[in-house]
Structure formats: structure tokens, C-alpha cells
Amino acid sequence: MHVAVGSLNPVKxxxxxxxxxxxxxxxxxxxxxxxxxxxSGVSEQPIGHTVxxxxxxxxxxxxxxxxxxxxxxxxxxxxxxxxxxxxxxLIMWAAVTDGEQxxxxxxxxxxxxxxxxxxxxxxxxxxxxxxxxxGTTDIATAQGAAGVFTNGRVDRTDALATAVAGALGPFVCSxxx
Numbered sequence: 001m002h003v004a005v006g007s008l009n010p011v012k013x014x015x016x017x018x019x020x021x022x023x024x025x026x027x028x029x030x031x032x033x034x035x036x037x038x039x040s041g042v043s044e045q046p047i048g049h050t051v052x053x054x055x056x057x058x059x060x061x062x063x064x065x066x067x068x069x070x071x072x073x074x075x076x077x078x079x080x081x082x083x084x085x086x087x088x089x090l091i092m093w094a095a096v097t098d099g100e101q102x103x104x105x106x107x108x109x110x111x112x113x114x115x116x117x118x119x120x121x122x123x124x125x126x127x128x129x130x131x132x133x134x135g136t137t138d139i140a141t142a143q144g145a146a147g148v149f150t151n152g153r154v155d156r157t158d159a160l161a162t163a164v165a166g167a168l169g170p171f172v173c174s175x176x177x
Contacts, residue, residue, distance in 0.1 A: 001020070001029055001030075001031055001032070001070055001071070002032045002034065002067075002068065002069040002070055002071075003016060003020060003031070003032065003033050003034070003069055003070065003071045003072075003073060004033075004034045004035075004036050004063035004064060004066070004067040004069035004071070004072045004073065005033055005034070005035055005036065005063060005072075005073045005074075005075070006036055006038040006040075006058075006059030006060060006062055006063035006072065006073065006074045006075070007035060007036075007037075007038070007059065007074075007075060008035045008036075008037050009035075009140065009141055010035075010141055011140065011141055011142070011144065011156050011157050011160065012035075012075045012160060013033055013035050014157045014161075015075065015156075015157045015158075015159075015160035015161040015163075015164055016033050016073050016075075016161075016164055017031065017033050018157060018158070018161035018164075019161040019162075019164035019165045019168065020033070020164075020168075034067055034069060036062070036063045036066050036067055038058075038059050038062035038063055038066065038074075039058070039062070040055035040056075040058050040059050040074075040076055041054065041055060041058040042054055042055035042058070042076070044125055045078070045079070045120065045123075045124075045125040045126060046076060046077070046078030046079070047078060047079055047080065048078070048080050049078075049080050049091060049093070049106075051078065052076050052077070052078030052080065052091055052092070052093045053076070053093040053095070053104060055074070055076035055078070055093070056074040056075055056076040056093040056094055056095040056104065057074060057095040057097075057102060057104065058074065059072075059073075059074025059075065059076060059095070060072040060073055060074030060095035060096060060097045060102065061074070061095075061097055061102075062074075064097050064098070064099055065099075070098060071096055071097065071098055071171070072096070072097050072098075072099075073094065073095070073096050073164060073167070074094065074095040074096075075092065075093070075094050075160050075163065075164070076092070076093050077090070077091070077092045077126070077140075077144075077160075078091050078092070078093070079091060079112065079117075079120055079126060080109075082109075087111050087112070087117065088111075088112045088117035088120060088121065089109045089110060089111055089112060090109065090110045090111075090112055090126070090145050090146065090149065091106060091107075091109050092106060092107040092108075092109075092146075092159060092160055092163050093105070093106055093107075093163060094106075094107065094160065094163035094164045094166065094167040095167055096164065096167040096168055096170075096171060098171070101170055101171070102170075103166075103167040103168060103169050103170040103171060103176075104167050105163050105164075105165075105166025105167040105169065106163055106166070107159040107160055107161075107162045107163030107166075108146065108154060108159050108162060110145070110146060110149045110150070111149075112126075112145075112149075113149075115133075116129055116130070116133065116145075126145060127139060127140040127145075130145050130148065134148065140156070142156070143155040143156055144156025144157075144159070146158075146159040
């Protein structure tokens with residue numbers, strides 16, 4: 001199976017490979033995951049579930065359109081609040097499309113430490129804030145904030161793979177028909 005992922009980020013490619021791997025290993029099919037540089041159509045730091053989900057859907061659709069892949073996958077990380085909770089959370093959305101149908105799902109959501117949340121609320125992007133705080137470079141292509149916040153128990157690849165697996169629902173479960 002040929003799958004396009006709407007990002008050049010190696011962590012997002014690895015997450016798609018992880019989410020698809022067991023199914024295609026069992027079938028004996030070859031899995032090809034093609035990274036595609038596409039625009040999410042949303043800000044560099046998506047805020048809120050709607051904006052973050054929109055970015056994932058846009059990436060999935062663009063990746064599918066720009067390739068010969070059978071499925072396009074989009075992944076978008078953002079921050080959001082839940083209801084009346086004043087705390088800010090790391091969120092991630094995934095979308096999968098075959099050009100007709102779109103499946104969406106979220107990955108794990110994690111509370112941001114107050115010092116990090118304050119900087120993001122003031123308009124800074126989470127990745128650069130994390131890099132400045134930790135003295136790292138481009139943490140989004142490594143363990144990500146998810147890996148830091150869980151002390152390595154769940155890294156960014158695992159978190160995004162969970163979202164992709166959920167977004168595959170309409171393509172792997174007959175209850176969606």
C-alpha cells in the first residue's frame with residue numbers, strides 16, 4: 001500500500017509507518033509511506049481543536065491529491081483548553097482520506113506545565129518554547145513535548161501513531177459503512 005503523509009517531519013512519517021505496520025505485515029503487503037511537503041492552511045501554532053483538526057484534514061487531502069497514494073494522512077499538533085478548564089493542553093489530530101471519505105481522531109492530550117503554557121498563550125510556538133526551555137534543537141523531530149512531559153513513557157511518534165490508528169477507523173471497521 002502506498003500512503004502519503006502531509007509532512008516532511010521524520011517523526012510524522014514514523015508515526016504513519018507504526019500505525020500501518022501491523023496490518024500490512026500480516027497481509028504480506030509492502031507499505032510505502034511517502035512524505036509530502038504540504039501547507040496545513042492553519043497557523044504555525046494551532047490553537048483549539050477545530051483549527052488543529054482542520055490542519056490535519058487539509059494536510060491529508062493535499063498529500064492525497066499531490067501523489068498517487070491510495071491514502072493521504074495528515075497530522076497536526078496544537079494546544080487547546082477543555083470546556084471551562086483554564087489549563088492549556090498539548091493536543092494532536094490525525095486525518096486519513098482516500099479522496100472520498102475522511103477519518104479523524106485525536107491522540108493523547110497532555111497538560112502543559114504552567115510556565116510553558118504561559119509562553120504559548122503569549123503567542124510563542126510550543127516547539128521553540130520547548131527547545132529554549134530544554135536547551136534542545138528541533139524537539140518536534142525527536143521525542144517531542146509528549147516525550148518530555150511523560151519522561152519518555154510516550155514519545156511523539158507513539159502519540160501520533162495512536163491518532164493515525166484512530167483515524168483509520170472508517171477504513172478498517174465495517175461499522176462505519
